[in-house]
Amino acid sequence: MLIPNNPEARAYGRNPYVRYDTSDTPFLYRGALPSGIAPLAHVVVVGGEAWSLDALRRAGTIAHGDLILTWAPGQTSALDAAAIGEGRDIGNVTVQRASGDGPRDVPHMVSFAFAFRAFHPDGPIHGLEP
Numbered sequence: 001m002l003i004p005n006n007p008e009a010r011a012y013g014r015n016p017y018v019r020y021d022t023s024d025t026p027f028l029y030r031g032a033l034p035s036g037i038a039p040l041a042h043v044v045v046v047g048g049e050a051w052s053l054d055a056l057r058r059a060g061t062i063a064h065g066d067l068i069l070t071w072a073p074g075q076t077s078a079l080d081a082a083a084i085g086e087g088r089d090i091g092n093v094t095v096q097r098a099s100g101d102g103p104r105d106v107p108h109m110v111s112f113a114f115a116f117r118a119f120h121p122d123g124p125i126h127g128l129e130p
Helices: 053-059 113-119
Strands: 042-046 049-052 061-064 067-072 092-097 109-112
Touching (some): 042 067, 042 092, 049 053, 049 061, 049 113, 053 061, 053 067
Antiparallel strands (some): 042 049, 042 109, 061 067, 067 092
């Protein structure tokens, strides 16, 4: 079983990294940081490209070629408040590809800008302020 002998040993539902996703730099990371965006800003990653979650939130919908990225409220950040359910709303993201048969869901993930840059050093991050 994955339950500890002492259930009080770990406060499940509590965030041990309060305000991590609004801090200035990631801890335990020594690689190159992205420019033009905070390292811990959330980005929507599709393949080797990313979009600023803040830009998507402001726009509501972003079309990029045949990709359609959509933001809606309703999901809290697990890394904001001590009680995970009390974190700020970072929203939900849907990514679809336009096709002749209607939109099709596209695999994507929401990550941090520094992590995207680490895995895709030459990948563009769209939606940054000039």
